[in-house]
Amino acid sequence: MSKSLSWKGTSLKINNNDDDEGNRLISILKKEGIDLREDSNGFILENKSNYFIFEKEFINQSKNLSQIITKYSQKEYQNNIKIYLPNNETFRTFQAQVHDENKYEKIIENNIIDGDIRDFNISINVLVEVLDDSNESRLFLDILILFALATKSSYNAEALRAEFRVEDSNYKIEMNIINPKPIHLYPLYNWIINDEEYEDSYNVKLHIVRQIIVTKKDINDVEGILEDSKLAYKRIISKKTNDYFEQLNQLKDDFLILSNNENNALRTLNLTFFAWIGYLGIELFNIISKYTGDDIISYLLCSKGAKKGIVILMFIIALVFIFVSYVIEIKSLEKTYDVIKNIYKDKILFEVDSDEENKFEKTIKKPEVGRLQKFIFTAIIITLFARLILALP
Incomplete structure (x- = not known):
């Protein structure tokens, strides 16, 4: 991202002081019909619900977890999703094959979450496609997935603390966006939410995954947890x-x-x-x-x-x-x-x-x-x- 572009909260500031890239981006956004707020040195692109523009750059530069969650909680994940491709200077329309936001929201409602935002209208399936494979992006996805997997979570501007509790046993994990070390939890999420054998099977799978994580006292071996969960699920079925x-x-x-x-x-x-x-x-x-x-x-x-x-x-x-x-x-x-x-x-x-x-x-x-x-x-x-x-x- 060039020097003409900078983030202010969840909004993108675009300077047009004789900068070709900034002027081109302004032209592209206006042609797309996106409203821009005029500023003394250029224009401000506020967070648009159905547009994903420079998301990788936003997450990489942000040091405030609450701000990142706020930005993506305001997005629209059902229809008319458009992703900006900087290399081609075009927009790509994206449609999620499996809608997961309702299931995600139901799971979140039953969990204890201590933070600025407790209601998450977010689609992990969409964000997996929208965000890149950088550590910052993958860590953010892990944090969102942990809100669903863990029974209790708390977060502040920089860190997440998650707890898995099954009966009298528990397991705790902490993640920090300042030193991003992703676990890559999406395969677990994908199996629980998207691989649906019957209605509400995700509840059974979620309980199995929690039990195995608490038993292992480790969440880093995602592949091993997934394999054990599938075996346990087959026995139950x-x-x-x-x-x-x-x-x-x-x-x-x-x-x-x-x-x-x-x-x-x-x-x-x-x-x-x-x-x-x-x-x-x-x-x-x-x-x-x-x-x-x-x-x-x-x-x-x-x-x-x-x-x-x-x-x-x-x-x-x-x-x-x-x-x-x-x-x-x-x-x-x-x-x-x-x-x-x-x-x-x-x-x-x-x-x-x-x-x-x-x-x-x-x-x-x-x-x-x-x-x-x-x-x-x-x-x-x-x-x-x-x-x-x-x-x-």
Whole structure:
């Protein structure tokens, strides 16, 4: 960066006192449509949310960690990111393949951070592409990653102190921007955040990495930590897979029991209904055998009498009792079905989308009172009530 350019806080001061580079940069920025604030000796380029201009130079010359964090917390990382290429004097548009800022922010919210800024709207994935490989830039990335990895952090203008704590064990590390010695933690961050097997798998991976760092009492062996973390993660996922199939087999057994109970309820309904039909047939047989008249049909359908009314009412009550018992049993099975369905959705599957839920509904039928049973019950009850009314004297 030439002498015509200097940093004042997070803003870039561009002098145009007969300096070709300064004048060219001013022309390029104005052509790009970037607003510049006029100064006595030139122009001031304030920190632009979606532009990354001379970022390497800014980090290399800055001795204030809070100021660096402030600058990059004000950036826009979602869309329309443009990076200035000094060698070509052009802008390159950049689009992150994996958006990590939301996950990063969620992790930060659960950590203890003591410093000027506690909320970080930052994308590590973007900054890895934007910043260069200098020690200063890589150290700054390590510091941002440590805010996520460590359970507790505190920082001032020059240094970061990070602590990893798992139960009663802990490990502490300190980093200083005055003497930059990066660890290159991005491979750990990349595996935790970007290599996502299922929704929120980063929480499991983060916990594993913290445990291994605390156990090793060392964070410098990034490659070793990553390898151990992957092995531990595979063991956990393997156990989850075994648990998944065990629970799935248990689910099949539960639904077999549910199906058997539904069949038993229907079988009980059929037996009691046929028994009811049998008693009705016996009663009709007795009436027919004792009848001495000529019009048996009219006698059965239209004859009056208090005894006949009482007998018909008893048959109605018995039929209602039979059907209500059946409905209560089916409702109980419906509750059991809902419980098993919730277990299937919330405990066994990692996530359930609408298609998976529809598949569940199509595969496993919910117990319900059959339409045929409703129709037969309704038809018989209406017929018996009509006959009861006709039997009233």
